Amino acid sequence: MRKRCRRKVAPLVNPVSLVLANLAPADRATTQRVLTAMYAALDALQFGRATTTDWNDLAEAANHGYVFSKELGLGPEHLGLFVEARQVLIRLGERYHERGRFVATAQELQTLRAMAAVHDLQLQAANGKEAAVCAARVAELKRSAPKYSPKRTNGPSDSAHRLLGGGTQSHQGQHAEGATAKDG
Structure with missing residues (x-):
């Protein structure tokens, strides 16, 4: 009886398809x-009609843009813009808790529009793999961020607000330069 080789063989991977899959553009839809x-x-x-859903959409854009800039190197020169936009969103959240509606100044709107334009370019430049890594990293940062307890229960969503910093000095100071995106 002959001895059989028990060598472990790695599964064959087509390197061309692997490279193309990693370089494919992000899902356009x-x-x-x-x-x-x-x-x-x-x-x-x-126009003064913003809802908490709108605030959450802007918070997601700011958080993803921040991760694209800081960790993935897509537009690192605009990192300060994303930090500033996140601070604007925190102030908007605080004003919402005081007044019951979102009120933005012209300067804040200008900052958010600049952030949106850069994030638009980031999404166009990102490939599928980078977009997936960014989304996973933002989700990981949300899970690891300290929980924010809003004074009112009908404010901006807890998960987006946690990553932005929650608007309180104690939360903002904890991760001023950390990767948890709390310096907003």
Whole structure:
């Protein structure tokens, strides 16, 4: 009886298809849906009709843009813009809790529009793999961020607000330079 080789063989992978899959552009339908929601939220905010859903859409755009800039290197020169946009969103959330509606100044709207334009370019430049890594990283940061307890229960969503910083000094100071995106 002959001995048999028990060597472990790695599964064969087609390197060309693997490279093409990693370099394929991000799903255009999803990208278009995200951009439409972001620009609709900006328009609603401009005309004083913004809802918490609109705020959440802008918070998601700011958080994803921040991760694209800081961790994935897509537009790192605009990292300060995303930090500033996240601070604007925190102030909007605080004003919402005080007044019951979102009210933005012209300067805040200008900052958010600049953030949206850069994030639009990031989404166009990102391939499928980068978009998936960014989404996974933002979800991971949301899970690891300290929970925010809003004074009112009908405010901006807890998960988006946690990643932005929650609007309180104690939460903002905890991760000022950390990757948890709490410096917003």
